[in-house]
Amino acid sequence: MKLPTPSQTVGPFFAYGLTPQQYGYDFSQWYNNKLIDPQQHDDSIIITGRVFDGNHDTVPDAMIELWQRDGECNLFGRVGTGTDPDHRFIFHTIKPRTDGTGAPFVTLILFMRGQLLHSYTRIYFEDESDLNKSDPVLLNVPESRRETLVARKQGSKYFFDIYMQGPNETVFFEIC
Amino acid sequence: MNKKKAGGIESFHPPRLYPDYKSTVLRAPHRPLILVPGIFDDAYGPVFGESEVGPDDHDLTKNGRRDGEPLGERMIVHGKVMDLNGKGIPNTLVELWQANSAGRYIHKVDQHDAPLDPNFLGAGRCLTDQEGCYLFYTIKPGAYPWGNHYNAWRPQHLHFSVFGRNISSRLVTQMYFPGDPLLLYDPIYESAPETTRHLMVADFDLDRTEPMFALGYKFDIVLNGRNESRFENR
Structure with a gap:
């Protein structure tokens, strides 16, 4: 068996390499915050939120990836938090379906300066409370912390803030 | 904590x-x-299309040119992206970004007092081939100071982002250069365990050095991730 190449931080200067068009650099960008074209999907949703550090300040230099797979759709998107005045990330996607074994979810990966290893979390949906109650991954999370993984719904928007530390610290999953 | x-x-x-x-x-x-356990088993990554790769996307000595060649030492960086069994991972996306030869990033936030190079962007990408191999042409980046502690300098490095087969194989790392005296003083490099730290240091590669043109460096990348056979059997 080989040993894995260790992770290092994405650093503060990733934008022109990983999200160049979003930040106005002259290099093409393969992925952005539109996992689908909202014009083509009547059922499109928005997932939006912010990242808060241990001082409760918003993080302006994070990169967020959404990995969405529900057996039917395999979607991927990427956005930086540095171009929105409030450091929000905003994704356009469709709501995932349940795969039959649990509640619908998307996986979020967070990269930023100050993280030597990226963070994995999951976004579940407030309006799926019945399925959320029996989701096998959520059941592995202490009950008092499950709410940190559930996006709040307002209209077609889901709000999901990420707290690195503090009383509402988001649940992150160990890489395995 | x-x-x-x-x-x-x-x-x-x-x-x-x-x-x-x-x-x-x-x-x-x-x-x-x-x-x-098992949370990432079915989380495959995006599928990448060859057609999306621009002709100079892998050549940083060309893809930022305006009116001439970028300054600095040309180099070839190549290697194999593989799983923990050493098996190459084909058709996966490798992204690269770096400072220029003076140690300055084109990023608008970088305020280091070193010149920008009008002919160098510092970003590239490629897909691995059928054996999992990738190759970039670029310019050796300079070291640069940062504010972490008094007289802190980052060793010369390239940033890499790699996907692999599965969400758990996702990796962002940095490639360093052999013999760099700054490595010993760099908390980012030193943060990695002693068992794996050296895997981030490229090997000088005379065989892949192009005579009269560019120095070769070999940087293999080993990704986390589930054993592929788990999927092949499904």
Whole structure:
């Protein structure tokens, strides 16, 4: 068996390499915050939120990836938090379906300066409370912390803030 | 505090909290991460299309040109992206970004007092071939100072982002150069465990050095991730 190449931080200067068009650099960008074209999907949703550090300040230099797979759709998107005045990330996607074994979810990966290893979390949906109650991954999370993984719904928007530390610290999953 | 290092695959990576790298203090989770065996098993990544790769996307000596060639030492960086069994991972996306030869990033936030190079962007990408191999042409980046502690300098490095087969194989790392005296003083490099740190240092590669043109460096990348056979059997 080989040993894995260790992770290092994405650093503060990733934008022109990983999200160049979003930040106005002259290099093409393969992925952005539109996992689908909202014009083509009547059922499109928005997932939006912010990242808060241990001082409760918003993080302006994070990169967020959404990995969405529900057996039917395999979607991927990427956005930086540095171009929105409030450091929000905003994704356009469709709501995932349940795969039959649990509640619908998307996986979020967070990269930023100050993280030597990226963070994995999951976004579940407030309006799926019945399925959320029996989701096998959520059941592995202490009950008092499950709410940190559930996006709040307002209209077609889901709000999901990420707290690195503090009383509402988001649940992150160990890489395995 | 989440000071205790996790077991499993994470034990080969830097800890999430590493106070010598000051930015981790407010950005590392405090509570233990949750281990859910199998959580990533079915999380395949995006599928990449050859047609999306631009002709100069892998050649940083060309893809930022305006009116001439970028300054600095040309080099070839190549290697194999593989799984923990050493098996190459074909058709996966490798992204690269770096400072220019003076140690300055084109990023608007970089305020280091060193010149920008009008002919160098510092970003590239390619897909691995059928054996999992990738290759870039670029310019050797300069070292640069940063504010982590008094007289802190980052060793010369390239940033890499790699996907692999599965969400758990996702990797962002940095490639360093053999013999760089700054490595010993760099908390980001030193944050990685002694068992794996050296895997981030490229090998000088005379065989791939192009005579009269560019120095060769070999940098293999080994990704986390589930054993492929688990999927092939489904």
